[in-house]
Amino acid sequence: MPPETPAGARLAVLSHPRFHAHAPPGFHPERPRRLEAAELGAQRAAATPGVRPVHVPLREATREELERAHDPAWLDRLERTLAGPAGYLDPDTYFNDATRDAAWLAAGSACSLVEALARDEADLGVLLARPPGHHATRNRAMGFCVLNSVAVAAAHALTLGFKRVAVVDWDVHHGNGTQDIFYNHPGVLFVSLHESPTYPDTGYVHETGGAAAPGMTVNLPLPSGCDGGAYALAFERVVLPVLCEAAPDLVLISAGYDAHAQDPLASMLLERGDYRWMAASLRDVAHLSAGGRVGVILEGGYDLTALEQSVEDTLLGLVDPSSAVRPKTTPQSRSADAVIRAVERAHKGFWTSLR
Numbered sequence: 001m002p003p004e005t006p007a008g009a010r011l012a013v014l015s016h017p018r019f020h021a022h023a024p025p026g027f028h029p030e031r032p033r034r035l036e037a038a039e040l041g042a043q044r045a046a047a048t049p050g051v052r053p054v055h056v057p058l059r060e061a062t063r064e065e066l067e068r069a070h071d072p073a074w075l076d077r078l079e080r081t082l083a084g085p086a087g088y089l090d091p092d093t094y095f096n097d098a099t100r101d102a103a104w105l106a107a108g109s110a111c112s113l114v115e116a117l118a119r120d121e122a123d124l125g126v127l128l129a130r131p132p133g134h135h136a137t138r139n140r141a142m143g144f145c146v147l148n149s150v151a152v153a154a155a156h157a158l159t160l161g162f163k164r165v166a167v168v169d170w171d172v173h174h175g176n177g178t179q180d181i182f183y184n185h186p187g188v189l190f191v192s193l194h195e196s197p198t199y200p201d202t203g204y205v206h207e208t209g210g211a212a213a214p215g216m217t218v219n220l221p222l223p224s225g226c227d228g229g230a231y232a233l234a235f236e237r238v239v240l241p242v243l244c245e246a247a248p249d250l251v252l253i254s255a256g257y258d259a260h261a262q263d264p265l266a267s268m269l270l271e272r273g274d275y276r277w278m279a280a281s282l283r284d285v286a287h288l289s290a291g292g293r294v295g296v297i298l299e300g301g302y303d304l305t306a307l308e309q310s311v312e313d314t315l316l317g318l319v320d321p322s323s324a325v326r327p328k329t330t331p332q333s334r335s336a337d338a339v340i341r342a343v344e345r346a347h348k349g350f351w352t353s354l355r
Contacts, residue, residue, distance in 0.1 A: 008050035008051055008052050008319075009050070009051055009052065009123045009124055009318070009319045009320075010052045010053075010054045010121070010122045010123045010124070011045070011051050011052065011053060011054060011122065011123070011124045011125065011126075011315065011318075012053075012054040012055070012056040012113065012116055012121075012122040012124070012126070013042045013046050013053065013125070013128070014056055014109050014112070014125065014126065014127045014128065014129070015035065015039055015042075015127075015129065016058050016105060016109070016129075018098065018101055018105050019032075019035055019102050019105070019106065019129050019130045020032040020036075020130075021096075021098035021101075021102060022095075022096065022098050022099045022102035022103075022130050022131055023096060023098070024096075025086065025094065025096075028094060029144075029264070029265060029302040030130070030132070030300075030302070032130070033304060034130065034301065034302065034304065034307060035128060035129075036304075037305070037307045037308040037311075038128045038298055038301075038307055038308065039128055040308050041307070041308040041309060041310070041311030041312035041313075041315075042126055042128060042311055042315060044312050045311070045312045045315035045316050045319065046315070048316065048319065050319070050320075051319055054116065054121060054122040054125075056109075056112050056113060056116045056121070056122065056125065057112060058105060058108070058109040058112060059105070059108045059111075059112055060101075060104040060105050060107075060108040061104050061105075061107035061108035061111060061147070062108070063075070065107065065108065065111055065152055065155075065156055066104075066147065066152060068152065068155035068156065068159075069138065069147075069148055069151040069152045069155050070138055070139065070147065070148070070152075070181075071138050071139040073139075074138070074139035074140070078141065078146070079100065081095070082095055082100035082103075082146075083100070089141040089142070089146065090141065090142045090143075092142065092143055092144055093131075093142055093143065093146065095146070099131065099146060102129070102130060102131060103131055103146040103147045104147070105129070106127070106129035106131070106133065106147065106149045107133070107147045107148075107149045107152040107153075109127055109129060110127050110129075110149040110150065110152055110153035110156075110295075110297055111156040113125040113127050113153065113297075114153045114154075114156055114160065114250070114252075114295060115156075115160065117293045117295055118157070118160040118161065118162065118250075123292050123293065123294075124283075124292075124293075124294050124295075124296075124315070124318050124319065125295050125296065126255075126295070126296040126297075126298070126314075126315060127149070127295070127296070127297045127298065128298050128311075129149060129297070129298060131145055131146045131147075132145050132149075132256070132299045132300060133145045133146070133147055133148040133149040133150055133151070133152075133177070133297070133299070134150060134151075134169060134171060134173075134175035134176075134177055134178050134254045134256070135148075135173070135175070135176055135177045135200060136148040136151075136177040137176065137177040137180040137181065138177075138180055138181050140177075142177075143173065143176075143200060144300070145177065148177045148181060149297055150167055150169075150175075150178060150252055150297045150299075151167075151177065151178050151181045151182065153295065153297065154167055154178075154182070154188050154252055155181075157250050157252075158187050158188075162249050163187065163249055164188075164246060164247070164248045164249060164250075165188050165189070165248055165249075165250045165252060166188075166189040166191065166243055166246060166248035166250070166251050166252070167182075167189070167190050167252045167253075168191045168192075168239065168243075168251065168252070168253050168254070168282060169191065169192040169193070169194070169253075169254035169256070169299070170192075170231075170253070170254070170255065170256065170259065170275075170278060171254055171255070171256025171257075171299040171300050172194055172195045172198070172256060172258040172259035172263070172265070172266040172268055172300065173194055173195070173198065173199055173200065173256070173258065173300065174192055174194040174196070174200060174202050174203030174219070174221070175190070175194075175254050175299075176200045176202040176203065178190055178192075178254065179192070179202070179207065179217055179219075182213070182216070182217075183207075183209060183210045183213065184209070184210030184211065184213050185212070185213055186212055186213040186216060188216065189216050189218070189242070189243070189246050189248060190216065190217050190218070191218045191220075191239055191242065191243070192218070192219050192220065193220045193222060193231060193234055193239070194219075194220070194221060194222065195221075195222060195223075195224055195226075195259065195266055195267060195268055196221030197221075198224075198266065198267075203221050204219060204221055205220075205221060205339070205342045205343055205346050207219050208346055208347060208350065209350075214350055215347055215349075215350025215351060218238065218239075218343065218347060220234050220238060220239070220339060220340070220343055221339060222234065222268075222336050222339055223335050223336065223339065224267040224268070225267060225268070225332060225335060226259075226268055226269065226332070226333070226335060227268075227269040227270065227274075227327065227330060227332050227333055228269070228270050228271060228273070228274030228277070228327025228328070228333075229327045229328050229329040229330050229332070229333030230332065230333040230334075230335060230336035231270065231274060231278060231327065231336075232277065232326055232327045232329065232333070233329065233333060233336055233337070233340060234336055234339075234340055235278060237340050237344065238340060238343050238344065238347075238354065239281075240281055241351070241354060242347070242351050242353060242354070243282075243285045244285055244288060244289075244353065245351055245352065245353045247288070247289035248286075248289060248290055249289060249290045249293075250290050250293050250295070251282055251285065251286045251290055251293065251294045251295070252294075252295045252296075252297065253279070253282065253294065253295070253296045253297065253314075254297060254299050255296045255297060255298055255299060255311075255314060256299035256301055257275070257300065257301025257303075257306060257307050257310040258301050258302055260272075260303060260306040260310060261306075262303040262305065262306040263301065263302055263303045263306060264302055265300070269332070271327075272306070272309040272310050273313060273324075273325060273327070274327045275310045275313045275314045275317065276313040276316055276317035276324045276325075277317060277324040277325060277326055277327055278314075278317070279294075279296075279314040279315070279318045279321075279324070280317035280318070280321035280323070280324035281321075281324075282318075283317065283321045284321055294318055296314060296315070296318070
C-alpha cells in the first residue's frame with residue numbers, strides 16, 4: 001500500500017444538528033442518540049495525530065441529483081406526505097416536521113462529500129446523517145430510510161468524471177434499495193455482506209445484476225452468528241478480488257454497524273476491531289485504482305456504545321491501514337464457507353479472479 005503523505009490523511013467529517021431533529025414519536029431504535037454516539041467516535045478519530053481535518057460544507061440535494069436515483073413522481077408524493085402531519089411512511093419508517101429537511105440534507109451532503117473527494121480536497125470522508133438510506137428504493141421509503149443517500153452520491157460521482165464506483169455495504173441488513181437503483185447500471189459495482197434470512201428478505205446469491213450490468217451486483221447472504229473471521233474470509237475470497245479486478249476509481253461504504261455482537265436488531269458477532277480491518281482492506285484496494293479515495297455513509301447500528309467505538313475504528317482503519325489486525329478464523333467462521341463457495345460459482349463467469 002502506498003504510504004500517506006508526510007502531512008497525513010485528510011479526513012472530512014460531515015454532520016449537522018438538522019439530522020438530530022428527525023425524531024420518533026416514542027422509542028424507536030433509529031433515534032437521534034445514534035448520531036451523538038457516531039459523532040463522538042468520529043471526533044476521536046479526527047483528533048488522532050497525523051489526521052488533517054477537512055471542512056466540507058453541507059447542503060440539500062437538488063431535484064436533478066435526486067432524480068438520478070429516485071422516480072420523479074414518487075419524489076413529488078414523498079414531499080407532499082412529509083409536508084403533512086407526522087406519521088409513518090411504512091410500519092418501520094416514521095417522519096416528523098424535520099424529516100424532509102434532514103433527508104434532503106443527507107442526500108445533498110453525500111454529494112458534497114463526493115465532490116470534495118473528486119476535487120482532491122480530502123482523501124477520506126464520513127457522512128454521519130439521519131435518516132439512513134440504503135433500504136430506500138427508486139420509488140419507496142422503507143426500513144427507517146427515506147432517501148437513498150449513498151445511491152444519490154454514487155450517481156452524482158458518475159457525473160463528476162468517475163468511471164466506475166464501488167459501493168460496499170456491510171450493514172447487517174441487505175441494501176435492497178441500492179441494489180434496486182443500480183441493478184442494471186454498469187457503472188456501479190454493488191457488494192453487500194448481510195445476515196440472511198432477515199429483513200428485508202432480499203440479497204440472494206443469484207441476484208448478480210441485470211442484463212446491462214452482469215456481475216455488478218455481488219451478494220453475500222451470510223448465516224446468523226458469523227464472526228469477524230467469517231467476514232474476513234468473505235473479504236479475502238470474494239470482496240477484495242472482485243474490487244481489485246473491477247478497479248473502481250471511487251469506493252463508497254454503506255457503513256451500518258448492526259452486525260456488531262452487541263446490536264439488538266441482529267444476530268452477528270462482529271467486534272470493533274473487525275470494522276477497522278474491513279475498512280483498512282478497502283482503503284488498500286482504493287489505493288490501487290482510486291487514489292485512496294473512500295467515502296463512508298452511516299447506515300444502521302443501534303447499540304450506542306458499539307456504534308461509537310465502531311465508527312472510530314472504521315475511520316482509524318482508513319487513516320492508517322497498518323493499524324488493523326485481521327480477525328481470527330474460528331470454527332464459527334467456517335459457517336460462511338458454503339455461501340462464499342456459492343458466490344464464487346455464481347460469479348465465476350463474470351470475474352476471472354473468482355475462477
